[in-house]
Amino acid sequence: MFMSRSEYDRGVNTFSPEGRLFQVEYAIEAIKLGSTAIGIQTSEGCVLAVEKRVTSPLMESTTIEKIVEIDNHIGCAVSGLMADSRTLIDRARVEAQNHWFLYNEKMHVESCAQAVSNLAIKFGDSDNDDGAAMSRPFGVAILFAGIDANKGPQLFHMDPSGTYVEFLAKAIGSGSEGAQQALQEKYHKSMTLKDALKETLVILKQVMEEKLSSVNVEVATVTKEKGFHMFTKAEVEEVIKDI
Numbered sequence: 001m002f003m004s005r006s007e008y009d010r011g012v013n014t015f016s017p018e019g020r021l022f023q024v025e026y027a028i029e030a031i032k033l034g035s036t037a038i039g040i041q042t043s044e045g046c047v048l049a050v051e052k053r054v055t056s057p058l059m060e061s062t063t064i065e066k067i068v069e070i071d072n073h074i075g076c077a078v079s080g081l082m083a084d085s086r087t088l089i090d091r092a093r094v095e096a097q098n099h100w101f102l103y104n105e106k107m108h109v110e111s112c113a114q115a116v117s118n119l120a121i122k123f124g125d126s127d128n129d130d131g132a133a134m135s136r137p138f139g140v141a142i143l144f145a146g147i148d149a150n151k152g153p154q155l156f157h158m159d160p161s162g163t164y165v166e167f168l169a170k171a172i173g174s175g176s177e178g179a180q181q182a183l184q185e186k187y188h189k190s191m192t193l194k195d196a197l198k199e200t201l202v203i204l205k206q207v208m209e210e211k212l213s214s215v216n217v218e219v220a221t222v223t224k225e226k227g228f229h230m231f232t233k234a235e236v237e238e239v240i241k242d243i
Helices: 005-010 022-031 082-103 109-120 176-186 193-207 233-241
Strands: 037-041 045-051 067-071 074-080 140-148 152-158 164-166 169-172 217-223 227-230
Touching (some): 022 140, 037 176, 045 074, 045 140, 045 152, 045 193, 067 082, 067 140, 067 217, 074 082, 074 217, 074 227, 140 169, 152 169, 169 176, 176 193, 193 217
Antiparallel strands (some): 037 169, 045 217, 067 074, 074 140, 152 164
């Protein structure tokens, strides 16, 4: 006897007759309510830019972190439930440091994304040896940007299903549909880091509901020369002046 739709909804590891995991689909939909984040990969490095939603004049905007450093050669931008993102970010940092300790080399960007995806797919699994069972999928999407010693700049996107894919340019969050369309029209492989930096903010300006400023946007770059670099408010304002 087949279960009803609501019964498939309650089971995070139960496929419907159509081959769907509804809880994972709902988690992916939750990302569309999050802040818009954009990542671009160039030959010089990667750019990350994220909208920061300051919902009250009494809120301290510096406490809202949408772009974080994983290692000095890897950064990530997140969209969705911030509490969920902290668990995944902590795992990424631990994996990166363990890799350095064991192999005396920096972790590849793809390996970092894979390590996080391994945790992301453990929802509903009560047989984990490390006890890291989650009752539901993580409601967060992540853009991993970094520099590999062999492959150079790399940009990976991971969604709540644990799927990670490399992109040249990717947008996530509430404005992702319009932003991704703009990226497809404007991105080219000969784009410089400076061009990519300007383009990310131009696109964010188009999809954001509020006026673009150093208060409601975060920007970071990852290059071979400087590694991960988070822009100060003054540096963000300088870029905004040019658009």
